[in-house]
Amino acid sequence: MSKFDLNKDGQISMPEFARALGVRMDEMKEIQTHILDDEAGRGAQMPDDVNVLATTMPTHSQKVIIDEFRKQVDAKVELNVIGSKMREFLEAKYRPTWQVVAIEGSYAMNFVHEPFNSFQCKYLDKILLAWRTPRN
Numbered sequence: 245m246s247k248f249d250l251n252k253d254g255q256i257s258m259p260e261f262a263r264a265l266g267v268r269m270d271e272m273k274e275i276q277t278h279i280l281d282d283e284a285g286r287g288a289q290m291p292d293d294v295n296v297l298a299t300t301m302p303t304h305s306q307k308v309i310i311d312e313f314r315k316q317v318d319a320k321v322e323l324n325v326i327g328s329k330m331r332e333f334l335e336a337k338y339r340p341t342w343q344v345v346a347i348e349g350s351y352a353m354n355f356v357h358e359p360f361n362s363f364q365c366k367y368l369d370k371i372l373l374a375w376r377t378p379r380n
Contacts, residue, residue, distance in 0.1 A: 265359045266378065271339075275360050278302035297364040297371070300357070308337065309363050313372045323347065326370070334374060345373040 248256040248264045262272035279302050281287050287303035290296065294310050301309075312333050316326045326346040334342040338361065345351075348369050355362075361376035 267359055275302060278304040295366045297366060300360050300362045306363060310365060314367055317367050317370050330372060330374060341379050342374055342376050347371045
């Protein structure tokens with residue numbers, strides 16, 4: 245609790261929470277809005293042809309990423325180009341610094357990411373792994 249409750253009032257405010265996680269306040273408010281939408285049943289509808297393997301993101305963000313990934317895969321873009329284009333897209337949409345892997349087949353991984361910024365999905369025979377890491 246001490247990491248979050250800087251003023252030691254026994255409560256964790258949104259600014260304290262965001263600071264402790266290293267997330268900008270405006271970004272935290274947007275994430276909160278999307279999480280509340282998900283909890284209220286107003287989250288984004290996921291396409292049936294995409295399998296979300298793992299994520300820490302609200303459905304709104306997932307859908308935005310899925311739509312771009314599907315666009316790249318449907319255009320029959322090479323894997324290395326998918327990785328580059330998805331990183332450019334994610335960094336423009338959600339700020340740097342994103343790590344992106346586009347693969348076919350099985351994988352195993354262990355990684356560290358910023359809170360609420362990790363996404364893995366499979367569409368057709370392609371898999372997208374993406375996570376944001378701190379800039380420093």
